[in-house]
Amino acid sequence: MNAPCLPLRHQPEPPQRIAVVGSGISGMAAAWYLSPRHEVTLFEAGQRLGGHTATVDVELDGRHYAIDTGFIVFNDWTYPHFQRLMARLGVASQPTEMSFSVHQTDRDFEYNGHTLATLFAQRRNLLRPAFYRLLADILRFNRRAVRDLDEERLDAATTLGDYLASGGYGHAFQTRYLLPMGAAIWSASLHDLRAFPALFFLRFFRHHGLLSVSDRPQWHTLVGGSRAYVPALTAPYAERIRLATPVTGLRREVTGVSLRTPRGIETFDQVVLACHADQALALLDDATPSEREILGALPYRDNDVVLHTDTRLLPRRRRAWASWNYRLDGRGESARVSVTYDMNILQRLDAPHTFCVTLNDSAAIDPTRVLGRFRYAHPQFTLAGHAAQARHGEISGGAGRTHFCGAYWRNGFHEDGVWSALRVARALGCDEALPPRTAPAGAALETTP
Secondary structure (H helix, E strand, O other): OOOOOOOOOOOOOOOOEEEEEOOOHHHHHHHHHHOOOOEEEEEOOOOOOOOOOOEEEEEEOOEEEEEEOOOOOEEOOOOHHHHHHHHHHOOOEEEEOOOEEEEEHHHOEEEEOOOHHHHOOOHHHHHOHHHHHHHHHHHHHHHHHHHHHHOOOOOOOOEHHHHHHHHOOOHHHHHHHHHHHHHHHHOOOHHHHHOOEHHHHHHHHHHOOOOOOOOOOOEEEEOOOHHHHHHHHHHHHHHHEEEOOOOOEEEEOOOOEEEEEOOEEEEEOEEEEOOOHHHHHHHEOOOOHHHHHHHHOOOEEEEEEEEEOOHHHOOOOHHHOOOEEEEOOOOOOOOOOOEEEEHHHHOOOOOOOOOEEEEOOHHHOOHHHEEEEEEEEEEOOOHHHHHHHOOHHHHOOHHHOEEEOOHHHOOOOHHHHHHHHHHHHHHOOOOOOOOOOOOOOOOOOEEOO
């Protein structure tokens, strides 16, 4: 009788030299997941790490504050990968209030949907039939959206504008509630929101508890600002971080990928492009038709961001101030989103000043109250882009040795950046369960002179 065959012991793949281009959450997380098994080098064109993780140090009246101007919040429902990563890194968080207001100063209209009292912060709304019609449309929209999702009634080609028109929702509901909320979430115009895929939009709203009046997730901010996670996340590969080192192009070869930087040409076994879709496409010297088609369908748009203390950008009535404050004031549907974040609420700041972060409304801010100006690019979502997201496997990995990584492959947020990073890491034989290697004490970032 023959002896049973014993299974061969799996031999792990040898370590590879992997270049990660871009140090936003996607790039830093990808490098962290990959570092236990591979030698990772992180390239960043700018002088700092973090991308949209941008905490600004402010000195005002003898006190110091760390104010977030990009990534701010996450919740306990829809950020599982990000939460696990923060737990692994030992980064502390704190609960925060996630409220939303809309105000139109030229018509003296405002509300804050956080509580019944703030909903009627403008007492005149108690006597406005139109305001009750808006509230009725909210409840009707929530019920219908849940039903349509449960019964799979939505066609993938239906836009949000088509969906709203088919439901006969009032103009006030659309322009003073739903579209401003979506515009604030995705930093888009009301016109852009109408072109969003309805299925994408409704699924997102449901997963984030936005189709329910009461059953909603708890939101959090990171103690000390969002940059608090950066040192721990980059520790395993800190000695191979190259700041101020832009990658200007790359070419795929049979045996590796050649990257061009101001230092010259370097060859790696694999490259992870953790930059924006349009930036990734621009780096490819030998882009394939599929890469051009897919990445070209995932555009970005720049948004101006101002950190300031001008509370005129908030609702007129203090009780209407919310975490997120959308300003309509004479702006057409094609105008850029104007939203102001009350950072004292969001970051639980104990300060005599109200710190505000405003998108795309720079001209309305008192210049003497400006503390900083920034520009961040956000992904735009369309029906074509939604279809392109499903084609990630056609261009990422494989013989091309190129992996496309970023939040734009899903919903555009920090959770999606971590999710995308983990997808790439798994394709290269790594997982979040692997313990990271720690860089030697005192390891420094490399910076191009």
